[in-house]
Amino acid sequence: MLLFARFDAQAAVFQQEQQPAETGDIVLKPxxxxxxxxxxxxxQIVYDLRVENNTNQYTTGRISYVITTDAGERVAVDSIQLxxxxxxxxxxxVKIAPRTTGFYRVNFIVNSQNYDDTVRKVFGVxxxxxxxxxxxxxxxxxxxxxxxxxxxxxxxxxxxLERRDLSTDKKRVYAxxxxxxxxxxxxxxxxxxxxGKKFPVHYRVPGYVVSLKPNMDNDDFIxxxxxxxGNGNSKDVINIGTDNYCLVNVEDKNKYVYxxxxxxxxxxxxxxxxxxxxxxxxxxxxxxxxxxxxxxxxITAALDHRxxxxxxxxxxxxxxxxxxAISASYDKQVFxxxxxxxxxxxxxxxxxDKFFSTFDYFDPQNFAPMVKxxxxxxxxxxxxxxxxxCSMALFNHISSDKKEYVCVPNSTHEVDxxxxxxxxxxxxxxxxxx
Amino acid sequence: MKKLRLSLFACLFFALILxxxxxxxFPIGKYRDIVVxxxxxxxxxxxxxxxxxxxxxxPGARFSSYSFSLFAGYGISRRLDFLVTVPYxxxxxxxxxxxxxxxxxxxxDLVAGLSYNIGNYNYLRYLSVQISGVAPLYTVAAxxxxxxxxxxxxxxIKVMFCGALPTFVADKGYFNTEVAYRRYFNFQGxxxxxxxxxxxxxISWHNQVSLDITVFRSSSPNKTFNINFNxxxxxxxxxxQLNFGHTFSRRFTLFAGxxxxxxxxxxxxxxxxxxTAILKL
Numbered sequence: 001m002l003l004f005a006r007f008d009a010q011a012a013v014f015q016q017e018q019q020p021a022e023t024g025d026i027v028l029k030p031x032x033x034x035x036x037x038x039x040x041x042x043x044q045i046v047y048d049l050r051v052e053n054n055t056n057q058y059t060t061g062r063i064s065y066v067i068t069t070d071a072g073e074r075v076a077v078d079s080i081q082l083x084x085x086x087x088x089x090x091x092x093x094v095k096i097a098p099r100t101t102g103f104y105r106v107n108f109i110v111n112s113q114n115y116d117d118t119v120r121k122v123f124g125v126x127x128x129x130x131x132x133x134x135x136x137x138x139x140x141x142x143x144x145x146x147x148x149x150x151x152x153x154x155x156x157x158x159x160x161l162e163r164r165d166l167s168t169d170k171k172r173v174y175a176x177x178x179x180x181x182x183x184x185x186x187x188x189x190x191x192x193x194x195x196g197k198k199f200p201v202h203y204r205v206p207g208y209v210v211s212l213k214p215n216m217d218n219d220d221f222i223x224x225x226x227x228x229x230g231n232g233n234s235k236d237v238i239n240i241g242t243d244n245y246c247l248v249n250v251e252d253k254n255k256y257v258y259x260x261x262x263x264x265x266x267x268x269x270x271x272x273x274x275x276x277x278x279x280x281x282x283x284x285x286x287x288x289x290x291x292x293x294x295x296x297x298x299i300t301a302a303l304d305h306r307x308x309x310x311x312x313x314x315x316x317x318x319x320x321x322x323x324x325a326i327s328a329s330y331d332k333q334v335f336x337x338x339x340x341x342x343x344x345x346x347x348x349x350x351x352x353d354k355f356f357s358t359f360d361y362f363d364p365q366n367f368a369p370m371v372k373x374x375x376x377x378x379x380x381x382x383x384x385x386x387x388x389x390c391s392m393a394l395f396n397h398i399s400s401d402k403k404e405y406v407c408v409p410n411s412t413h414e415v416d417x418x419x420x421x422x423x424x425x426x427x428x429x430x431x432x433x434x
Numbered sequence: 435m436k437k438l439r440l441s442l443f444a445c446l447f448f449a450l451i452l453x454x455x456x457x458x459x460f461p462i463g464k465y466r467d468i469v470v471x472x473x474x475x476x477x478x479x480x481x482x483x484x485x486x487x488x489x490x491x492x493p494g495a496r497f498s499s500y501s502f503s504l505f506a507g508y509g510i511s512r513r514l515d516f517l518v519t520v521p522y523x524x525x526x527x528x529x530x531x532x533x534x535x536x537x538x539x540x541x542x543d544l545v546a547g548l549s550y551n552i553g554n555y556n557y558l559r560y561l562s563v564q565i566s567g568v569a570p571l572y573t574v575a576a577x578x579x580x581x582x583x584x585x586x587x588x589x590x591i592k593v594m595f596c597g598a599l600p601t602f603v604a605d606k607g608y609f610n611t612e613v614a615y616r617r618y619f620n621f622q623g624x625x626x627x628x629x630x631x632x633x634x635x636x637i638s639w640h641n642q643v644s645l646d647i648t649v650f651r652s653s654s655p656n657k658t659f660n661i662n663f664n665x666x667x668x669x670x671x672x673x674x675q676l677n678f679g680h681t682f683s684r685r686f687t688l689f690a691g692x693x694x695x696x697x698x699x700x701x702x703x704x705x706x707x708x709x710t711a712i713l714k715l
Contacts, residue, residue, distance in 0.1 A: 432466065
């Protein structure tokens with residue numbers, strides 16, 4: 001019913017640090033005046049800054065705010081005098097001159113006699129106007145056409161096994177298995193509500209090396225969760241940790257793991273469309289995913305128009321060139337470039353040109369113009385895995401004119417409850433589900 | 435995570451169990467339709483006088499009303515809905531043993547308007563305002579009255595707040611509150627203020643119960659009592675109503691309800707029942 005994607009099963013090593021709890025002697029609580037911390041180009045950027053003094057002492061000092069681009073280039077800095085009684089709060093208004101289109105980091109820094117702290121926020125300016133260069137290889141379309149042809153040559157040999165042990169009085173659970181690209185077996189879970197004959201489909205694709213389980217939360221949809229190769233119960237051939245999954249054959253675009261992964265997603269769609277008898281409404285299939293799943297969902301919708309709606313959260317790998325540039329400014333490297341940079345450092349012959357000569361075939365951004373269906377995307381403004389600029393660049397390349405995005409200001413590599421509540425309503429609106 | 439899950443349950447609940455006042459403050463949804471046909475029966479023999487005292491009716495006297503109304507709503511946008519209600523009344527007014535029985539029937543007052551969702555709270559609770567016009571679908575001769583209604587045009591403004599019950603009240607369930615002001619364009623008014631409170635709870639996957647309480651006050655310099663509340667101008671009452679709802683499918687829910695008027699001023703003391711179908715198209 002409520003379509004709540006989880007991509008929290010990523011290995012801890014790849015988890016972006018969450019915002020620390022607001023504790024300390026002096027606590028800064030900046031709140032953007034604009035909804036979702038998105039401002040217009042000619043609009044002053046305003047934050048209401050609440051300062052809490054958790055000590056008993058009168059405290060003086062300075063509060064600085066440093067604004068940088070999302071690639072770390074400093075664009076403004078200013079400060080205000082801090083003077084606050086013990087055990088009290090004080091409100092300030094921070095005004096920042098209008099900025100040009102893009103995303104900006106704003107660090108609020110408190111320095112007093114005995115205490116220093118920094119609170120990091122991000123705001124956007126007209127994100128819908130962000131543009132990025134497409135690095136689409138000349139034979140991109142031919143490459144994926146050929147991949148589809150290779151997939152079609154693989155007999156799917158579907159197996160659908162009812163799992164009574166997992167079924168409930170409200171839903172039947174099926175274990176599903178099929179042969180995909182390179183004849184690799186991938187598996188998934190199909191959950192069908194019992195009270196109805198025909199249902200729209202929630203087709204979910206996984207986050208990075210995430211194991212999807214039967215999705216029992218959908219009451220008005222058939223839920224199909226596919227574990228692509230190397231994920232969940234589809235590890236017969238590729239069974240590798242999160243450190244190396246995205247590096248499997250990265251030096252050869254024809255053998256790169258994601259070629260098969262993307263085709264697995266199409267094979268999953270083939271499965272749905274060939275099993276209408278199970279109550280699948282093949283005219284109402286929506287694909288969803290978060291993180292890697294967001295990228296996979298977009299690519300599935302781009303390559304195959306049997307997908308009628310696309311919802312994605314924090315799509316991984318989007319605008320990979322700019323992602324690399326932005327990630328270079330991080331104090332501490334995070335996924336995915338933490339992994340790519342490490343590989344690069346230990347493989348001297350593997351230049352960045354070589355990397356992109358493969359990855360340009362897989363950058364979700366290059367698929368975006370092929371998406372024609374309505375799209376909903378959610379992003380976290382504090383996300384470092386998928387920088388907001390890259391997600392918005394991807395979004396703005398989507399050719400569908402029915403697309404919406406939601407910015408969640410205080411989220412890192414995730415969206416919030418409100419997003420999923422809205423997504424639920426959005427899906428019902430688009431599919432006219434009561 | 436627990437909090438999140440509870441909220442998810444609330445959302446889940448809403449999708450399956452349609453609130454009795456599904457056409458109240460909940461936005462219908464863009465390009466969506468809702469149709470609510472309902473049948474109401476009301477009967478009274480006694481009444482309350484202008485001081486709220488119980489007055490027994492004449493022997494054999496009884497006023498009965500059978501009404502059918504059709505409500506339709508259309509979601510113009512995510513926030514804006516168009517709503518219209520058309521009632522059709524059939525009334526039997528037995529004036530008592532040995533006296534005549536008056537039967538009337540016809541369309542009543544059409545109410546049509548727009549509802550705007552001012553805001554939502556995490557998509558769990560909604561605050562909406564509704565502005566409607568009232569138009570009589572019957573004619574009333576000069577210096578006369580009609581049992582079908584007051585015969586005057588009017589306007590109404592209503593503020594509605596509804597949504598999931600707070601989790602400290604119940605894990606599942608909904609509420610709806612409405613405050614409305616209606617004015618009929620006549621020198622006698624009336625001015626009508628009403629409050630409606632609804633609480634609904636699921637009792638099983640497809641069944642629910644709900645309780646409505648209506649407090650209604652109609653004020654006018656014309657204090658004339660009429661056994662037919664449709665045709666009087668100055669009165670007040672409190673009306674609790676208990677409903678049982680069964681969800682047959684995702685698009686169809688049927689409610690059966692009963693009510694009684696335990697207190698009133700210058701109005702009938704009666705009871706009634708309603709059969710209401712909610713169709714989401």
